[in-house]
Amino acid sequence: FILPPLHKSEVVLHGIFPTVTPVVAKVLAAVRTLDRFGISNREGAAIVLAALQDMGIISESNVLNAVDRNKIRRGRTKARTTLLSQVIKDYDHDQFGLYFDGRKDRTLSMEDNRRKVIIEEHISLVKEPGSKYIGHVSVNFGNHWK
Numbered sequence: 001f002i003l004p005p006l007h008k009s010e011v012v013l014h015g016i017f018p019t020v021t022p023v024v025a026k027v028l029a030a031v032r033t034l035d036r037f038g039i040s041n042r043e044g045a046a047i048v049l050a051a052l053q054d055m056g057i058i059s060e061s062n063v064l065n066a067v068d069r070n071k072i073r074r075g076r077t078k079a080r081t082t083l084l085s086q087v088i089k090d091y092d093h094d095q096f097g098l099y100f101d102g103r104k105d106r107t108l109s110m111e112d113n114r115r116k117v118i119i120e121e122h123i124s125l126v127k128e129p130g131s132k133y134i135g136h137v138s139v140n141f142g143n144h145w146k
Helices: 028-036 041-054 069-089
Strands: 010-014 017-021 096-111 114-127 132-138
Touching: 028 041, 028 069, 041 069
Parallel strands: none
Antiparallel strands: 010 017, 096 114, 114 132
């Protein structure tokens, strides 16, 4: 007895019981794109959810593969750790460029029940020859001199 796949999900049989791997587990490409363009988790979840609805993967009756901001956040964490481990593994001292592009990341935080805007410097990491975009980071401490 084999269950049919659920809307473009993969079914893997382990003994008698099938396990279903939802499409949501494969949002890493979307998450990297959201990171590249600086789109928030909530906005990214809305975009990915709309795309999944347009493709017919989810509907009002079938919300198995729904995406929320927490899934986007977890996907970003997974994609960043994967990218970091790949960069560390493939690291070549002569092949990377670190660029301070002047952009500032504005982050809201709560302190003493008040909203506070934290402005962080935006740094791009680019792999030289061919200038392949690897990612960006924000400085956690220190400041820069102009």
